[in-house]
Amino acid sequence: MCDYSLHAERTRPAKVDDRLIVRQFGWSARGFAASEDKNVAVCLLPGTELSFAEEVRKVNFWPWSPPTIRHKTAIFRKVNQHKPTAHHDALEFPDGRIILVTFWNSANRRRCCSCR
Numbered sequence: 001m002c003d004y005s006l007h008a009e010r011t012r013p014a015k016v017d018d019r020l021i022v023r024q025f026g027w028s029a030r031g032f033a034a035s036e037d038k039n040v041a042v043c044l045l046p047g048t049e050l051s052f053a054e055e056v057r058k059v060n061f062w063p064w065s066p067p068t069i070r071h072k073t074a075i076f077r078k079v080n081q082h083k084p085t086a087h088h089d090a091l092e093f094p095d096g097r098i099i100l101v102t103f104w105n106s107a108n109r110r111r112c113c114s115c116r
Contacts, residue, residue: 002043048076
């Protein structure tokens, strides 16, 4: 199921080997979309493994925080489940960092390598 912020968008479940991008839906929500149809949000299941074509970039809110995450793999997680109006979609990286998808740079291109 997609993040609550994407409920007004057209959605579909992720498939193995989807080529995904991060894009902005509406005025504030970021989520995954298939590269061939950017108007449909792609919903990932918790535990889905992602591999990236290049190092991941996040929105850089603070100058002392590097915008690049030095990993090319992550696992999709649901966080903040107890807060119904908080963003829930996040990725966990091998170093343990968990970053909300809404804080990702829209230029990121990803490939879904396995779905559970």
